[in-house]
Amino acid sequence: MNTPDIKFDEKGLAPAIVQDAVSKEVLTLAYMNEESLRKSIETRETWFYSRSRQELWHKGATSGNTQKIVDLKYDCDKDAILVLVEPAGPACHTGNYTCFNDSLLGEAATEVTSDRFAILNELEKVIAEREAEMPEGAYTTYLFDQGVDKILKKVGEEASEVIIAAKNRSHEELKWEAADLIYHLLVLLREQKLPLDDVLSVLQKRR
Known part of the structure; x- marks a missing residue:
């Protein structure tokens, strides 16, 4: 260029x-x-x-x-x-992950959308904020602070919990364990600097 x-x-x-x-x-x-x-x-x-x-x-x-x-x-x-x-840290001089935090539309902008997967976008954003700001006491901060080995261990543990819940035929148990696995997987993707969009594009190609 x-x-x-x-x-x-x-x-x-x-x-x-x-x-x-x-x-x-x-x-x-x-x-x-x-x-x-x-x-x-x-x-x-x-x-x-x-x-x-x-x-x-x-x-x-x-x-x-x-x-x-x-x-x-x-x-x-x-x-x-x-x-x-x-x-490698917050973008804003205030210490926030992004400079764009305040909405001119107020609460109207936070209403639930028709996109049932919107929570994944929100979760990816929150995880990115945690990595940038590293707020004390946050569990996501703890994971990033401990490093990739700790994150990988949690992904493995949660995957095992999903298997056990499925074997138990417990929908209540399975939904909680699956949510934990998805969260820790998103943390891993952030640590590896791999966008969720890249994973979704693989699924689209396979389809």
Whole structure:
């Protein structure tokens, strides 16, 4: 990708939408000029231009919350950039996983949708937030802190519990154990930086 392809505005800037490459959550909106875009391409980490300080800044240089770039895309008009990243911590200066936390629609935006699998999207988002923010006392934080071996152990344990519940012909027991297995599997996918969408695409191809 050549930086001259991008149509920067009269101030030499283009909006950069930063998205988690795994959970697909939009993390923040920043701005890039030609130099910061070039540095982002060269280092494969996000560099932006601060409009308030009027200088380049390397995301995570002081906080450690860097963003590893998976892909850089631009829109059909070539005046906006989409940055797909693997974040090493919160994207927001407040310490939140994403800068987009407040809804203009209020409670209306949280109503249950007709998508019966929406909970999987929500769970994937929450797990991504836990990995980025690492809130003390959260079980998901504990799993990430312990590492892949602990996560794998839990996946194995929950898979065994599912087998036992099925052998017992207990629907009540099975639904709880299956839920535990799905949760721990999603934690494992996050630890491995493998999007759930990739797994679903395999199922679609097999179909």
